[in-house]
Amino acid sequence: MGVAPAPSGPAADSGPAGPGPAHWLRVARESADDLATDAVAREQAGKPPLDEVSRLREAGLLTLLVPAESGGGGADWTTTYAVVREIAAADGAIGQLLGGHYFLSWSARLLTGPSRAAALDRRCAGEQWCWGGGLARQDPPLTLTRARGGGHVLDGRQDYATGVLVADRLAVRAVRADTGEPLAVVVDPAHRGVGTGGDADAFGQRLAAGGSVEFDSVPVAADDVLGSLSADEDILSPPTALASPVGRLLSVQLRLGMAEGVLAEAREYSRAGRSPGHCPRPAGSGQDPQVLAAYGELAVLTRSASALAGQALEAVHGGLARGADLTYDEYADISVLVAMAEAASSRAAQESTARALDIVGARSASSRLGFDRFWRNARTHTLYEPVAPRLRDVGDYFLNGAHPPFVLPA
Structure with missing residues (x-):
């Protein structure tokens, strides 16, 4: 693909x-x-x-x-x-x-x-x-309180964060207890008072090392408070706001990779000419018109999403190159284009990983073949990163010219 x-x-x-x-x-x-x-x-x-x-x-x-x-x-x-x-x-x-x-x-x-x-x-x-954690907004938030001797103290629980079970450093979002300002904080997970747990118990993305992380009066030095995550335009500059589409475009590439991966494996299985047992012809044979149509439709769907992702990538690359000259209107254009790519890649991943099972046939139910992992992984990721809010952003921008909100990936 x-x-x-x-x-x-x-x-x-x-x-x-x-x-x-x-x-x-x-x-x-x-x-x-x-x-x-x-x-x-x-x-x-x-x-x-x-x-x-x-x-x-x-x-x-x-x-x-x-x-x-x-x-x-x-x-x-x-x-x-x-x-x-x-x-x-x-x-x-x-x-x-x-x-x-x-x-x-x-x-x-x-x-x-x-x-x-x-x-x-x-x-x-x-x-x-290896970095883990998450900067997306959560409720209740982690709290950062000023310590008497200088620096801060971090408290709270983040219910899910990617990579926490293997991370050498965590980057997390916390709010200042006195002002409510959201800040990005870096923490060594080996520090006393930090506890991680592999309790996500998801049916997919099981090797993403996701889980919860708790902070119990963890000292945070001044240098480890990286900066503000406020969405207020008086604080958030357009170049910094690019963190949102940059991160969300990673999710697009992840979904496209899953879609291309399952189609590549299904194609290899089809070319091997193995029978799924209940079909009169080998699964995925070149003579089966339904199989050919299914492959054709999924190839078009994935390639179309890839083309839109390519446009979004060019826009992000251009925005990063603009640097301090980037405007909020330009940022909005980039963010909306990435949202479109998110929607297209989400559909490509979900349909490809689900319908590949039908193409392979009953043999796809075999745990030894592992075709189900693609569907479980794609579905789990799209539950954590739902596409409906991004579609609303696109519609609001198209109809009303509204700038999309500053949203960081989960």
């Missing part, structure tokens, strides 16, 4: 700033092939993905977005989206884990000052951190 395109122009394998897009896409494909070999067994075991994170770390993918001058891969978001999509096609849960890691580590740099950002980059690259 193809994956998210690398940046336009020559795909250099390396350059002055470090390895180029071609190198990282090759690494991503090799890592995806490695994950695919035991994807079914790992998903059924449902253990915390410590080994999987080690594989990503050894491949250099955890530091992909860190600037080369700080010891990282020096990649841009266009390459990063393509990497997430490749990994998601092989293992949707690991794709989510990796995408969340990229967004949270990048957001930490975006929200703080240059010197603190540079220090975070160096430590992230040097110690090969």
